[in-house]
Amino acid sequence: TESDQPMDDDCSIHSPKRKLQKVQTATIALLILLCGILTTLLLKTHHIATDLHHCGTTNTTAEARALGCEFDILGNSWTPKQCFDNETATEFREWLQHSERQMGAFPFFHDEDGKERIMDENELAESVESRVYTTQEHHLAHCTFLMRRIYRVGQSNGRMRLNSRYGTLGHTKHCTNEVLLSFRRPDPKHMGGIHAGFHITFEHC
DSSP: OOOGSSOOIIIIIIIIHHHHOOOHHHHHHHHHHHHHHHHHHHHHHHHHHHHHOOSSSSHHHHHHHHHTTTEEEETTEEEOGGGOHHHHHHHHHHHHTTTTTTSSSOEEETTSSSSSSSSHHHHHHTSSOOOOEEHHHHHHHHHHHHHHHHHHHHTTTOOOOOOOSSSSHHHHHHHHHHHHHHHOOHHHHHHOOOOOEEEEEOOOO
């Protein structure tokens, strides 16, 4: 009878083997594809990493200048020209030079007591070895002018960037917290007091 006939070899043995071979072939092809994708991503990552614009490795103004970096008065940092926003820096410079600033125009000092004034932007840019002191008024203005810069970067369609120091959520949180805290300190003397300090840095983007 039909039930007594031996099973077809192709159905009982060879078909599962063929299915297994197809699965193995597909798996190998998928692995090759994934390896290709990963290799491409690694190459792109390496390309991006080696294309970083920076101001050198020695943290010296001479090397920064040689690499085409500019001093950013708003960011208190030497910054590659590819992420330097001159428009906001100019606005901030004008604000700093105004006579109505607490403790006078250009309120930067070498000491926390405010006795050793930094005379101009060039001296500030070269003050890379020690901490610079300034007023809380300046500190908050730095934060608010950065909002203008962030807006301009966002509207630039990728033509502008923030540098490595200020293009972080951590610094943005710091600035917004400082502004919010200032609402609890209405005394203008606090704004004029030397309650802030920073170091001149060398950034990349």
